[in-house]
Amino acid sequence: MNASANSIGIVSAQRAHFDTPLVFRSGAVLPGYDLVYETYGTLNADKSNAILICHALSGHHHVAGYYADQPQNVGWWDNMIGPGKPIDTNKFFVVGLNNLGGCHGSTGPSTINPETGKPYGASFPVITVEDWVEAQARLADRLGIQQFAAVIGGSLGGMQALQWSLAYPERMRHVLAIAAAPRLTAQNIAFNDVARNAILTDPDFHGGDYYQYNVVPRRGLRLARMLGHITYLSDDVMADKFGRDLRADNFQYGYDIEFEIESYLRYQGDKFASYFDANTYLLMTKALDYFDPAHDFGGDLNAAFARAKAEFLVISFTTDWRFSPQRSREIVRPLLHNRRRVSYAEITSTHGHDSFLMPHPHYFDVMRAYLDNVAREAA
């Protein structure tokens, strides 16, 4: 991937260490931890122009720009964030971080536990969206940001953005929840469970402590990613991109790769398994499954969202079946019930759940129109 026009350019990651123990929702305690993050743009004098980007399952802190020594390593949302882009770094101070439990530098299962001298592995606590937001709030404190202009996230990142509005109603003015859901459906949890089972049953998993055996549960992680990938694409886009195309001219009547879609999925699975940590994958999917703001309110989302004070922009994509427009409407309804300011756009797109990462002109127009007003308020 190459940096797009108007890239923020060369960026570098920073590291913040936290000594105050973090008590997880599960009751587990992490005595200290590191968060890696990147920032783009300039924080204004009254610190009112900060935007937090929350990442999805496989995301991280490298959201935009590229590294001086790795010009090909472009941030995962570089098309959205940069000078003159919808999340305009000429106007906003943008913060992206790698969530706790991640595998891109923040403390996670593959990090050495200072108490044992060995990777946390299976001992890393199961983490929730609420725990992430807690850690993100501490990073905001560290950066001197009392109130974000906006907290923005897609998919699992959208859940974090929603959680911000519930945990810290005063600490952001706007929430942008893109291709998100207030909570997963049974079908969605089922997909996650199959993915986890692929990893858990890999002989190289070793109960999560595979690091000490110098192996990784590559087969499981690969299968998990292949399954995930199917659910991120739409039927239409798969038909369009691959159809029934074969790599050879004729059927081979065997089990090697024959259809282009098989080749694509295996390539994606292999690529992912070569850099992503299996334990992090397990943690991320559990965080997805557990998130339910209505859990403490007898299942009532209206009651759960009564705390929210932010203004909301909710965006969904027509062909997204993993986080369908219907799920986004389940976010909109409790906001309407609670008379919050909310807008909802349903973007016609062929790219399924992955649409939220694509440079779709109308999607970008919606983002730009909304954020231009947010910038005007912050100025």
Added chain:
Amino acid sequence: MNAQEIKFAAARPDFAAIAAWIPDGASVLDLGCGDGSLLRYLKETRDVRGYGVEISDLDIVSCIANGVNVIQNDLDAGLADFEDGSFDFVILSQTLQATRYTEALIQEMLRVGREGIVSFPNFGHWRNRLSIMRGMMPVSPELPYQWYDTPNVHLCTLQDFETFCRDHRVAVLERRVMSGENEVHLFPNLRGRTAVYRFQRAL
């Protein structure tokens, strides 16, 4: 929206008539809200708590740019996102004639809102009648479309609408009939170009 644009919004006769019925601080749902001009006007002049419903992608962007809350939805799919009695007023301005399930939508308006307000082009205006008598479908500033390329599938006259209300337990509270900026009192179904009605569920 600058002062000139506000003036324009105020100058659209049905907007002015609608705005006159909305008290300060009311809650308003504007169905088929277009670029959000009416809601923005009501927000700035009446401090209303408002939401728009719109299906067009372009209008969604305009509403957001206008700082108007907008929910992208097809009116023909109903108003399932909105709870019973959650608004003081539900407005359907110059959209009634383009809805497919008009009957159901009027009922939905009165489920969601305490009162409904509709404005529509009066098909009974004498120019339209004359056009038909000459054997042609009318084309006018209020009905600018050719018959083969029109979103208007449910055109009606004042009399038609009032009959509809009587037959559907809808009580008309107030009516304003306009020709341009002027109100029409004499022979409204013949001389009125635009009709605006305020109504509620009949007891």
